Amino acid sequence: MKIEAVDFFYLAMPVITTEADGSQDALLVRVTASGGHVGWGECEASPLVSIAAFVTPRSHGVCRPVGDSVLGQTLDTPADIARLSALVEYQSMDLLQAPHTWSGVEMALWDLLGRARGEPVWRLLGYARSEPKLPYASVLFGDNPQETLERARTSRREGFTAGKFGWGPIGRKSARDDADHFQAAREGLGPDGILLVDVGQIFGEDVEAAAARLPALEAAGALWLEEPFGANAYDAYGALAARSPQVKLAGGEGAHHPAMARHLIDHGRVGFIQIDCGRIGGIGPAKAVADHAARRGVTFVNHTFTSHLALSASLQPFAGLADHRICEFPAKPKALARDLTRNHLARDAAGRLAAPDAPGLGLEPDPAAIRRYGVDVEIKVGGRLLFQSPRHI
């Protein structure tokens, strides 16, 4: 097959708040190859900037638009996808946004290849089975402990025995204030629930400030503390990990190259490595991280806060790893993220979730939703129209 077209669809809610809620907009990618083959992917990234990185004029030999490495290329095997990943990495070396753009395209290439062969992506990755995972409901902390308690109770009522609470007021007031939220989350989840805490890089590189929260996290029985520090702060991660034998560290969603995830494992000593296929360069690089994690005895977990298309993509890299058994499930996405696909991943009777046994990623984008939430983009450079949102879906 030959890659003939890559189309981008920018979708957004009517109002975008300042919450740390990544489901408020989306950049959907459609790849069309010869023979009428189609695949879909999703970038977890600023839509306008990611589109610009695909169409921008060349700056020099290794600051080329992502499109230069994709359009017209051959796609017949997983090795072709790896070849294109290497090409993008080299030819767009100095274009910082490139991995975020490429992530959605790469995902669509896997979807297309899987659909063309009638095989799920996880089988193309070499897995024999799609192992069911225990999904944790991922929600934001409330503005106060009472709200956090209610959100935890809701998650439990909806059948989730594991819950992640993130961002909100944590790290902005005292360690004691944070402790009240951790306890509220534990109370709402129940004594047998799996409690996960995500603080969204709030401590920068300040190991002491993060360490001050450890006793309360231990008291609440949290399994992990997620993203205490910036995406590149491997030394701070390593220092905190050495002081926290009970509560493991988790991180990795900010990785836009598999080497960043490796450093977080090898130098940052995280217990859980969390990869977003919409940022790290797609499914292939995420699989490489899963392999490295398995070798190191670190647990791979998906990072997903958007649609079920992104969810399916992010489950593929560790679908066959039976010992890596929990997965993130965006429990309260905005309507756009829910409406984006016609079908959804459903939990089984035991409440577990698995990458679907269906061709490609197994999800069908809904043209009506694409029209409803679509945002028109037009980019002109030097009088030439470089991008215009597709008129038809």
Add this chain to the structure above:
Amino acid sequence: MKIEAVDFFYLAMPVITTEADGSQDALLVRVTASGGHVGWGECEASPLVSIAAFVTPRSHGVCRPVGDSVLGQTLDTPADIARLSALVEYQSMDLLQAPHTWSGVEMALWDLLGRARGEPVWRLLGYARSEPKLPYASVLFGDNPQETLERARTSRREGFTAGKFGWGPIGRKSARDDADHFQAAREGLGPDGILLVDVGQIFGEDVEAAAARLPALEAAGALWLEEPFGANAYDAYGALAARSPQVKLAGGEGAHHPAMARHLIDHGRVGFIQIDCGRIGGIGPAKAVADHAARRGVTFVNHTFTSHLALSASLQPFAGLADHRICEFPAKPKALARDLTRNHLARDAAGRLAAPDAPGLGLEPDPAAIRRYGVDVEIKVGGRLLFQSPRHI
């Protein structure tokens, strides 16, 4: 002062080749503050994508446009610039292109503050003097050894006793072919010249392939081997450094966060850390890297392949470090990079170069050049005009 406007000027040569020559286009930034104060900076980055990162609609609380953290802010002291850097880092956490955009803006804020106070930026950074540096002529390898020889002779004839040769065919054929280029460069520079070799990430993470070039680099008396690996490949750097006691490793131009440069020093064991102020987030983060390098006994060097505005900016962070005495000098830039400023940094009688003793960065952009090389950009999202190139300079 209050930051009132940030204007972007996209300049380009009429034809952009696939050479690894970053001087073929430029993104100039002008910041205007209350009281009519103006400062200039330059992003070393894809112009269209970097503009988009400044104006893009918000995706969520930590995927905001860079402009959100800048416009309307107070600017009176260097601490204000550091405060805005931290704000951009947090609020644009999930916008990958943000550091490249912010780099040019940050540079312009230093220029503005220096002009307003009548002080050079290096003095605002705490340095008492601007130490003269030995500039090395930075050129590309020729297509064949004879061309490389001629370029080396030209550099020497133009008074450069130090020369860097980069990219071109190196790493694409055999180690023996590369050896011929290294010897040609040495011959052209003369036996007393300082020979530097830059291979532009050609070996990915392949330590053996890079190590195969070490004997020829030693035989040619190269001082450093630059960028053998990808920007995140700290472990590969460390492994090669352990095998190369004579030829030191150099790298860091790909760093878009000061932590990346720290890792290259601490884990990658480079002997020279090369920072581009147009990528790492500007002058403040580059100064933090210079401080770290000095503590670790590693030599700081600027990375500059564009205009003299960018050159002045990249000299500031280590202007006062007398022991860090060589600097990169773009010896063969395209006309656009030369024409972009009305004045230029000149070498003294001894052939040395220093950050200018003039307010701000000490360079004056040329409005005629901005008009001559200007490329019009227009970005519309949802029917709203988010960016249009300024009509007037």
